[in-house]
Amino acid sequence: MIYAFWILLSTWLVCSGWVLSLLKELNAGGYIISMLLFGVLILVLLRKGIGTGFFKPFYPWRKLFRRFRRPFPLIFLLYLLLNLLGGALYAPTNYDAICYRLPRILHWWSEGQWHWIGGWNERMDYSATGMEWLMAPILILFKTDRPLFLINLISYALLPGMIYTAFTGLGIARRVAWCWMWILPTAYCFVFQAGSIGNDCLAAVYLLAAVVFAMRAVRTSSWSDAALSLLAAALMTGTKACNLPLLLPLAFVMIPLWRILFLKPYSTLILCIVAVAISFLPNAASNSIHTGDWSGDPFNKEKMKLSSPIAGIAGNSLQALLGAVAPPLLPNAKSLSHKTEQLITGTPLRGIREHFPRLGLWLGEMPSEEGAGIGVGITLLVLMSIMGGVFLGFGGIISKKAMIFGTLAWVALTVFMAKMGSESIARLIAPYYIVIMIPLLVLRCQGRVIRSRFWNSIAVVCMLMAAVPLLLSPGRPLLPVNFMISYLVNFPSMTGISERMQRVYSVYGSRSDSLTEVRDQLPFGTKTIGFAGSGNESEYSFWKPFPGRQVKDLKPVEGKIADLKGVDVVLGSEMGLDDRYHMKASEFAARIEGKILWQGKVDTMASREPMMWYVIVPSSGRYFIKDKS
Numbered sequence: 001m002i003y004a005f006w007i008l009l010s011t012w013l014v015c016s017g018w019v020l021s022l023l024k025e026l027n028a029g030g031y032i033i034s035m036l037l038f039g040v041l042i043l044v045l046l047r048k049g050i051g052t053g054f055f056k057p058f059y060p061w062r063k064l065f066r067r068f069r070r071p072f073p074l075i076f077l078l079y080l081l082l083n084l085l086g087g088a089l090y091a092p093t094n095y096d097a098i099c100y101r102l103p104r105i106l107h108w109w110s111e112g113q114w115h116w117i118g119g120w121n122e123r124m125d126y127s128a129t130g131m132e133w134l135m136a137p138i139l140i141l142f143k144t145d146r147p148l149f150l151i152n153l154i155s156y157a158l159l160p161g162m163i164y165t166a167f168t169g170l171g172i173a174r175r176v177a178w179c180w181m182w183i184l185p186t187a188y189c190f191v192f193q194a195g196s197i198g199n200d201c202l203a204a205v206y207l208l209a210a211v212v213f214a215m216r217a218v219r220t221s222s223w224s225d226a227a228l229s230l231l232a233a234a235l236m237t238g239t240k241a242c243n244l245p246l247l248l249p250l251a252f253v254m255i256p257l258w259r260i261l262f263l264k265p266y267s268t269l270i271l272c273i274v275a276v277a278i279s280f281l282p283n284a285a286s287n288s289i290h291t292g293d294w295s296g297d298p299f300n301k302e303k304m305k306l307s308s309p310i311a312g313i314a315g316n317s318l319q320a321l322l323g324a325v326a327p328p329l330l331p332n333a334k335s336l337s338h339k340t341e342q343l344i345t346g347t348p349l350r351g352i353r354e355h356f357p358r359l360g361l362w363l364g365e366m367p368s369e370e371g372a373g374i375g376v377g378i379t380l381l382v383l384m385s386i387m388g389g390v391f392l393g394f395g396g397i398i399s400k401k402a403m404i405f406g407t408l409a410w411v412a413l414t415v416f417m418a419k420m421g422s423e424s425i426a427r428l429i430a431p432y433y434i435v436i437m438i439p440l441l442v443l444r445c446q447g448r449v450i451r452s453r454f455w456n457s458i459a460v461v462c463m464l465m466a467a468v469p470l471l472l473s474p475g476r477p478l479l480p481v482n483f484m485i486s487y488l489v490n491f492p493s494m495t496g497i498s499e500r501m502q503r504v505y506s507v508y509g510s511r512s513d514s515l516t517e518v519r520d521q522l523p524f525g526t527k528t529i530g531f532a533g534s535g536n537e538s539e540y541s542f543w544k545p546f547p548g549r550q551v552k553d554l555k556p557v558e559g560k561i562a563d564l565k566g567v568d569v570v571l572g573s574e575m576g577l578d579d580r581y582h583m584k585a586s587e588f589a590a591r592i593e594g595k596i597l598w599q600g601k602v603d604t605m606a607s608r609e610p611m612m613w614y615v616i617v618p619s620s621g622r623y624f625i626k627d628k629s
Contacts, residue, residue: 017133072182083195086476087149091512093475119553126296130238131199156194162208171399188375206236245412309418311355316417323373323426337362360423373426377462388449395444406438474508515541532572
């Protein structure tokens with residue numbers, strides 16, 4: 001089955017990244033050899049009769065065509081095609097990826113191996129690397145970031161089948177599972193990351209795959225299925241550390257696998273080594289070695305570790321609730337966000353803010369891949385399903401296994417909310433949304449609820465709620481937004497909206513290479529750049545074209561300016577120089593006996609004013625020219 005192929009490919013790519021790093025061959029040649037070996041592995045498996053269904057289609061073409069004539073599958077197909085179009089037309093704009101995930105790959109590539117970068121942006125070191133090892137071969141082999149969205153697009157295409165197989169395997173009624181297999185992927189968080197390079201929703205496929213293969217292994221006593229389940233669980237944790245609590249519900253379905261795995265002790269030993277390599281454990285180990293803490297943030301600089309579980313659960317619940325009621329469009333989002341922020345400073349929520357520094361109750365004009373939660377459409381449908389159960393009578397549960405699994409998923413979510421405090425919780429819990437739905441869907445009454453024509457009609461409307469913001473997405477607009485803005489300018493009452501739209505679309509339109517203007521000021525032939533931006537400013541633009549230049553992060557050493565040996569030019573922002581050295585550009589240039597070659601304001605974020613950037617030539621650089629005087 002195609003699910004097994006995806007797990008094997010993901011495992012191979014993650015392992016390849018680590019192995020090539022050990023050999024110091026993290027380059028195009030190393031990946032070409034790696035992929036050839038993977039092809040040989042697949043041929044060997046097929047020759048032995050293992051996984052003969054990998055490349056078979058799920059259905060005959062005629063049956064597949066008939067399936068997508070029905071409303072639910074057709075809406076999912078619409079979102080899949082729109083994301084394919086958006087991903088093909090536009091370069092990636094995901095903030096986290098551009099800020100530190102893509103740059104860290106370029107650092108590894110430049111050294112031929114994974115290494116602890118030790119830069120000012122510490123997220124480049126301590127964050128999980130699962131998604132990066134999937135992106136690295138594409139970036140290195142094709143020398144462009146344009147195809148990277150295909151990773152999430154493929155995962156999104158697999159999501160409905162994964163949901164159906166996992167739900168029915170747990171005991172949920174087939175008809176209920178069939179409806180929700182199409183509904184859940186239309187949640188904002190899944191729709192907006194399907195054409196993106198975010199790494200939140202990728203783990204949902206690994207989570208469901210671990211459930212699917214675990215249950216099939218128990219049913220058939222298959223060692224290979226048990227192995228795939230273990231690998232999928234490891235990949236889930238390797239994608240993002242915040243998925244670690246989901247091991248609790250997975251343990252419930254995976255514990256019986258030990259009897260099967262022990263039938264082949266030597267193979268199981270190798271399997272465990274591979275599972276450890278693709279999990280979060282290598283990152284936890286490197287974090288412990290370099291920082292003394294498995295998370296990589298021993299002093300809680302990011303303010304994400306919470307000391308009060310009650311404040312964490314309360315604050316995160318409020319943020320998740322906002323993500324669950326976010327409408328498709330909200331023109332007055334700024335004023336509403338101001339009112340919700342006032343709630344934090346008032347009683348009794350003021351006490352929550354004291355223990356939850358990053359608590360943020362705000363809404364955007366439309367959902368975005370950086371912050372979208374489940375969305376108002378799915379929330380309304382869940383509420384309708386609950387009300388339907390109230391009126392029809394819940395009728396008990398149809399599977400104790402599913403109820404236990406779903407309950408443990410809620411426990412896992414509670415643990416996560418109690419320990420971690422982030423303003424992006426609605427996005428971070430994307431994989432949790434699917435499994436916490438299980439206690440509702442396992443109720444006997446849901447079989448009758450979904451038969452209602454009224455419920456089905458509302459479901460179609462709710463599923464379509466993500467269509468408008470997806471078409472208008474600032475990062476990948478599929479409608480003529482410039483024409484719309486020029487039309488709105490003609491109406492004085494819409495001036496504020498048109499100006500806001502113009503600014504947002506302008507910033508997002510250049511976000512994938514936001515510092516092009518600064519890069520264009522570099523002297524011809526520049527090879528090594530010293531980067532001195534803030535922790536939220538990206539060095540990504542300065543690596544282009546790939547492979548060309550090398551970027552060296554100028555992190556202060558004991559409060560002093562880093563060694564500039566071999567650095568041709570220093571590129572820094574007003575905020576970055578102040579954060580790192582508490583200096584202005586002129587002071588920094590004087591300290592290194594250099595010169596400011598260029599300065600100018602660059603607009604990189606829609607939420608703040610344009611920032612001043614500087615091109616500074618150090619006295620040790622080959623482009624420094626002394627004054628004749």
